Amino acid sequence: MQSFQDINTASLLETLVSLVAAFILGGLIGLERQYRQRTAGLRTNVLVALGASIFVDMASSLTGSEGAVRVVAYVVSGIGFLGAGVIMREEGNVRGLNTAATLWCSGAVGACTGAGLVIEAAMGTLFVLAANTLLRPVVDKINSQPLDVQSAEVTNTVYVVTSSERQKEALALLEKELEDLHYPTRDLEVHPFGGENVKIEATLAATSVNGAVMDLIVEHLAALPMVRQAYWSASTTE
Incomplete structure (x- = not known):
């Protein structure tokens, strides 16, 4: 009270x-x-x-x-x-x-x-x-304007998640897929991803890519039996 x-x-x-x-x-x-x-x-x-x-x-x-x-x-x-x-x-x-x-x-x-x-x-x-x-x-x-590559450095990266056992196979297919479409890799890195998987990061040499083409690439990669997940991203730095 x-x-x-x-x-x-x-x-x-x-x-x-x-x-x-x-x-x-x-x-x-x-x-x-x-x-x-x-x-x-x-x-x-x-x-x-x-x-x-x-x-x-x-x-x-x-x-x-x-x-x-x-x-x-x-x-x-x-x-x-x-x-x-x-x-x-x-x-x-x-x-x-x-x-x-x-x-x-x-x-x-x-x-x-x-x-x-x-x-x-x-x-x-x-x-x-x-x-x-x-x-x-x-x-x-x-956002609708074309990217000015002279004032911004663009890094395009393709990511593929696969099992540790099929890492080499997935890596070779990824490189071949990108080279066939004239997107050679500048750098390749492999990192542990979970208990049994690895994540492959393929950084492209090209600073400008066709988004529709990249979507098709990752869609094709994701359909492969040894690939658990595939996606790509673009980042810029001033």
């Missing part, structure tokens, strides 16, 4: 304002993500914003601003682990980075509301939405 006797109406009102703001602002960010059918949509972004707001508000009520600052640091790292859960690697491509970054920003918005910085949280929400919407055409425009 002591908890009911210690109720502070003014403090409860501030908490209510913080939670409502976190709910609305996190919902705005989540709506954009839900519309694009991303992994972390409306409910996830709202919950992240609310959770951050609750933690910061609680710390502020118990220990003041110094305690709130310490909790904010833990909230940032905690949401980082949550964001890592939505990042996926599929066939050499990393997906979900933007979704993870958006969750991180939702947490920051929630932390602002928990600290009573509602105006700052609203401003942050607007900039997050702008980054996810207004910058999209710019990114699409840049």
Whole structure:
């Protein structure tokens, strides 16, 4: 009963304002993500914003601003682990980075509301939405341009996973497949992959390749009986 006797109406009102703001602002960010059918949509972004707001508000009520600052640091790292859960690697491509970054920003918005910085949280929400919407055409425009190989070094790598017993056979077939299509290898590396498998990494000498041709190569390799998995990726460095 002591908890009911210690109720502070003014403090409860501030908490209510913080939670409502976190709910609305996190919902705005989540709506954009839900519309694009991303992994972390409306409910996830709202919950992240609310959770951050609750933690910061609680710390502020118990220990003041110094305690709130310490909790904010833990909230940032905690949401980082949550964001890592939505990042996926599929066939050499990393997906979900933007979704993870958006969750991180939702947490920051929630932390602002928990600290009573509602105006700052609203401003942050607007900039997050702008980054996810207004910058999209710019990114699409840049990605549609041909790669300038003079300003960026491109490395194309083909990966083949096979059993240790059939490593030499798979290696010879990989080299032959690439050379027949005029994509000679610059470097070949073999790494252990699991208990009984190995992963062959064939780095191509060519800096520019035809993506459709590379897709056909890995599709043909993946169909071979000794190949467990085949994919390719391209990376650039400034």
